[in-house]
Amino acid sequence: MSSTKKGSVTVSLAGHKFSIKSDHPETHLHSLAAYVDKKVRELQRMSRTVGTHQLALLAAMNIADELFASEQRNREFKTRVVRKSENLLRSVEHALQSRAAAGQQASAAPRAKEAKM
Numbered sequence: 001m002s003s004t005k006k007g008s009v010t011v012s013l014a015g016h017k018f019s020i021k022s023d024h025p026e027t028h029l030h031s032l033a034a035y036v037d038k039k040v041r042e043l044q045r046m047s048r049t050v051g052t053h054q055l056a057l058l059a060a061m062n063i064a065d066e067l068f069a070s071e072q073r074n075r076e077f078k079t080r081v082v083r084k085s086e087n088l089l090r091s092v093e094h095a096l097q098s099r100a101a102a103g104q105q106a107s108a109a110p111r112a113k114e115a116k117m
Contacts, residue, residue, distance in 0.1 A: 011029060012033065013040065043058050
């Protein structure tokens, strides 16, 4: 069993430098940090009297809200996909049954004609 090597990456959040050890690529960690930093700075522009700690907590709440909303949209999408898939499956099964029934009727018709001769 091989162990994964954790790298150390320094990111900046709200003017503070943080060293993070992670298995994720450095570019991914920088992207995450940039996103969080953007959220903190947006809140900072709206309320200059709030401290960095409070801004970080408010940003975390906003990001959690985005996550929850995204998960809800994902659940709704999956529900729609399942519903549409079930409808399509029923349509295909109905078409196949209709085709099979029509084929049986067509093959039975020549036999009936042969019997009359």
